[in-house]
Amino acid sequence: MEAITNKPFRKICKKYGADILVTEFISSEALARDVKDSVIKMGFEEIERPLGIQIFGNNAEALVKAVRIAEKENPDFIDINWGCPVKKVAGKGSGSGIMNDIPKMVELTKIVVDASNIPVTVKTRLGYSEDSKPIVDIAERLQDVGIQAISIHGRTRAQMYKGEADWSLIGEVKNNKRMHIPVFGNGDIDSPEKAIEFKNRYGVDGILIGRATIGNPFIFQQTKELLEGKTPTIIPINEKVEVCKLHLEGLTELRGERNAIFEMRKNYSGYFKGLVNFKPYRLQLVTSTLYSEIQNLLDQVLDIYSEQEN
Ligand SMILES: Cc1cc2nc3c(=O)[nH]c(=O)nc-3n(C[C@H](O)[C@H](O)[C@H](O)COP(=O)(O)O)c2cc1C
Known part of the structure; x- marks a missing residue:
């Protein structure tokens, strides 16, 4: 999460049990132009592994350049952000703005996969708007061009952060017999109990917790404890x-x-x-x-x- 999951906070999350970490999203165009703030965002420490550097953009050349630059940091994977709904990103066809043009989303993803020597994953949403939620088809197509895992936030671009996340389509992606890559679910998980309930109900391979970690990295430890049948520790x-x-x-x-x-x-x-x-x-x-x-x-x-x- 932008301005949240920077290195110091990620290290704390790791200490409390987060299995996989991803950087804040980083503009491919800014990386390609060597903008200092964006370069700094790529930095991480060995203890953070497995870690992904997340990039966004909608220009093939900049995305390829960004992959080359990010790979020099030696992350475990590159994550493409096809999920951000905010105007300054999605309005320019990046983030979930790309969900207006699925062929382009697939094409750019393939370009990133082909340019990368390490696994590429995607974070995205259900679709662009209430009447367009083609995530089951999108997930297959992205898998076909070589992504290694997909994370789905159960909202559309139009929803921004409003309403409730709809996990039923995330479950459909996971249950699609053609899918063989890991499918991670995301949206509105705000307690260890809900994390486990939703993981079991929708059968996903993992869960991403966003806003509920802000000032609360302890949720990772508590979720793991509950998963192991223990009572979650109350943090003094x-x-x-x-x-x-x-x-x-x-x-x-x-x-x-x-x-x-x-x-x-x-x-x-x-x-x-x-x-x-x-x-x-x-x-x-x-x-x-x-x-x-x-x-x-x-x-x-x-x-x-x-x-x-x-
Ligand atoms: C302040 C803020 C910044 C975010 N930045 C990113 C980001 O950089 N990359 C990303 O994939 N998602 C980002 N997100 C979206 C979250 O990762 C997540 O998909 C969304 O908040 C839904 O999950 P939650 O209900 O667990 O928060 C951001 C969300 C918030 C609130």
Whole structure:
């Protein structure tokens, strides 16, 4: 996820049990032009493997260039984003904008597969709009041009993030006898219980958890525990504060103090969800512009809420 699954957060997710990691989506055109921010987004560490670098675009030349550049980083796979619905991406025929033109989607995917020396996977949606959800056909065609796995978000481009994800078509893709590559399901998984229920109900090979990981990397550990028949661990406040601080530190190293302070703001609600009367602390955390002040606030949160926990 853009501005979420950067290296420091991915490393935390890995520690808590995420099996496969993917970078934020990276513009193929920007990579081809050697834009610094995009190049930095490709960086990862060995412990993150297996890891995919995700690219987007709709120009064959730029996509091929991006594959060559991304491969130099030696990721385990290249993931093509045919799923992003936002205007600045889909409006230009990239991301899920390509779902208006399935032959082009298949053609560009083939070009990427042919240009790549490592496995190529695709992340996409059900289709473009309510009256066009050809994902069963798309999945077959993408498999035929050589992708090695497909991840499907159960919404259309037109839906953006509204409504509920429809997993029934994801299940149909998985149950299609012609499909032999792994099929991963995605959309609205917000608890370990739901992850397991949907994995079992739709028979998918794996599940992608997006928004529910924001400030909550613990969901991977808890899901795995439940999968193994154990009761999911309730994460104590000291661990949450510790991880939150680690996240802030890692982000500061990657993005500099100013950006890190700003980008961390979307995470606090997740890290401290459910704490009684947390609102005043949250307000200070999301308005403070001083690193030391944020650290002090996190220490205060630890003091106050560990007392309540005991
Ligand atoms: C802020 C934000 C950024 C996202 N960025 C990406 C991205 O870069 N690549 C991608 O494949 N999906 C991206 N997504 C989509 C998610 O990966 C996921 O498909 C979607 O949120 C549905 O899953 P969820 O209900 O588990 O969040 C993004 C979603 C959000 C909310």
